Amino acid sequence: MRITVMDQDPGLAEAICTTLRAAGHLPYLAADAPAVLEQLRHGEMDLLVLDAALHPATVKDLVHAARHSPHAIPVLLLSPRAAENELTSALEAGASDYLIKPVRHGELALRIQVLLRRAYPDQHAGESLRFNAYSFDTASSRIVREGKTIEVTQKEFDLALLLFRHLGRPLSRAYIRETVWPGESELPSRTLDTHVSRVRSKLGLRPENGYRLAPVYSFGYQLEQLSM
The missing domain is CATH 3.40.50.2300 (Response regulator)
Structure with a gap:
């Protein structure tokens, strides 16, 4: 562009x-x-x-x-x-x-x-987005890290992509719910937390890999890229 x-x-x-x-x-x-x-x-x-x-x-x-x-x-x-x-x-x-x-x-x-x-x-329909070692294919909802496909559900894909698209920004729980689970106003809080935990684990979003996915007290979650 x-x-x-x-x-x-x-x-x-x-x-x-x-x-x-x-x-x-x-x-x-x-x-x-x-x-x-x-x-x-x-x-x-x-x-x-x-x-x-x-x-x-x-x-x-x-x-x-x-x-x-x-x-x-x-x-x-x-x-x-x-x-x-x-x-x-x-x-x-x-x-x-x-x-x-x-x-x-x-x-x-x-x-x-x-x-x-x-x-x-x-x-941009069906585009491939790349964030360092991570590649997101929006057409197939597939995440690839260093050549290996990471098996995720559709909601896990949507949540992971949302976090990467807002890298370095805190996202409120309400915004995450509305974006990943639109129309599900009665979504249990533990559902969001469980999905965040799964995304962190499956994608290896830990400091040793250059990322930190952490809760923001009384607000939501934030994905940060760390200096390696």
Whole structure:
């Protein structure tokens, strides 16, 4: 997919483009706001990665232009914690998602994949998603780790993919239930916990393998990727 990147840090922007190329995308490094608008006018963009610390008016205008283009281009914001006010304003203007700097490039690739899948569902039907050693085939609901298929149920597949798609983010129990068990309002709490335990065990989501799947007190669960 065609992804435009605009960030004040040239080194970061180049690194993002490298990550995008490795994921099979076609990145374009925009020097300024007019370059972004030009791409939007010519329909040469599928997603915009934007520095939220740019001038607030610039960020708001670009988000508005992207979201109100004929294809409602998704926008991923990159924000230093100091730019919290600008981030809030951009999200209110319609930005699709955000990442806090410093950017973890594995998480960046994941967030972009989620946004593209949501924005262009017809182009991502039956896709294969890769997260380091793990590969998810959405057509067959199959998980492969280092060449070996992991036997999982459909619900275990859905739960595992949900966790990887939100790597590094805490997910509430309510959100997990609504996503993996839609319409089952009376789902016993132990059912969710049992499935989390099975996913952790079957996929080997433990610190020695570079991951931690842990409960978040009084909230839900979070899958983290650890430095190895």
